[in-house]
Amino acid sequence: MDPRETTVAVSPRVALQNDLSPGQACKRFSTPLVVIACAAARTRSDLWLFRRKCREYPEILSDGLVRRFSESICHKIFMLRGVYIGYKATVEQYRNEIAVAKLFRGAAPSLGDLLDTAEASVSNLEAEWHYSRLELGSPFLLVSFVAEGHMVPTRSSREILLQLILGRKTFRDRLSSTNPANFLGNIGDRVDLPFEPLQQADIVKLALKKPVADGSIKMLFVCYHDIPSNQSRRMVVGANQENWEGLKEIGDIRRRDRDYRLEPYIPRAWAAYKALRDHEIQEAGAINHKDYSTLQLGALRVRLAEDMRGHPSFLGRRNEHGQAFTTGGESHPCCYVCSGMMGYRVHMAWDRQRERLYFGSFDFKRRGDYPHSCAEVAASQQCAMYLVKNGLHEKY
Ligand SMILES: [Zn+2]
Known part of the structure; x- marks a missing residue:
């Protein structure tokens, strides 16, 4: 394994803030709560793609890199859950305040709605993770959670997934039997990395005016x-x-x-x-x-x-x-x-x-x-x- 492939997980630190005005609370928490929801949905999409690729190419499951992939998913869950809990301690008291309007196409939801959406999205991701482990049953998916101090991948989940796809013997053979230069020109199509359709529905519910960051x-x-x-x-x-x-x-x-x-x-x-x-x-x-x-x-x-x-x-x-x-x-x-x-x-x-x-x-x-x-x-x-x-x- 390459050096610096992993590093030590640290908890996201969120300070409790009791002295915010309603306006300050909205400004502080509207975007981050939406980002949590979108990042959890996007991570779930990586899991969905992983399962799909494993069904297509079962040999992926015997690759040791699967362990890295599962660590990367657990690391995201750990960070998203951690930051959500940190926010919740403050946001609960501002639950009825209306979120920053310019983020949304229609009427803006309340901070409480956003908190609930973030919670649902992280919970969905966790459920999907447990379901994937059960369905795939690979010994490399034994990693079930990450805590502070655990070793976690420095790379992102989708990048590790791409490495898994490219590492398949059949893929390497196909590349060997063709002109690599031609092969590379549309490599993105060949590896085929779509996003989960369902994720779109989750984001649609938020009715965002434009996409926000999603940790990808x-x-x-x-x-x-x-x-x-x-x-x-x-x-x-x-x-x-x-x-x-x-x-x-x-x-x-x-x-x-x-x-x-x-x-x-x-x-x-x-x-x-x-x-x-x-x-x-x-x-x-x-x-x-x-x-x-x-x-x-x-x-x-x-x-x-x-x-x-x-x-x-x-x-x-x-x-x-x-x-x-x-x-x-x-x-x-x-x-x-x-x-x-x-x-x-x-x-x-x-x-x-x-x-x-x-x-x-x-x-x-x-x-x-x-x-x-x-x-x-x-x-x-x-x-x-x-x-x-x-x-x-x-x-x-
Ligand atoms: Zn560049």
């Missing part, structure tokens, strides 16, 4: 290496940061978990990111967007990203092929900085004009000091470890 990842990246020992075509997987916006108690924990996982690689990601940014400033000065159309800036950046291949901090390699895709299965190009930092050759059909517009709209300021937020960086770290494990230089 958005982007996945898979990579395949042309190396002598990779006859069975093992692929590595990376994902971006889980989205917990609005539920800081869990978001901070999961950001720390991911940063812990990537820690040995972060200084290198930084060096490559900084080199690209400096190169851009050297070539064009601090970009004043008024002087460039998105298309012009994009054309410049396509070249700058390409120039990075010769830079000592460049993280890419010669014998690797990758493809990013959304958790819904849609192929996606790498962003400007990932193209500059790692230069993965991607295989989706993708025209020059769209590439320029995409690169041109990248904003260093919005990215902040977080060069390792993309799925590609997480994959690149895995690639380095994978190559070393196979006796090759990590830049092979």
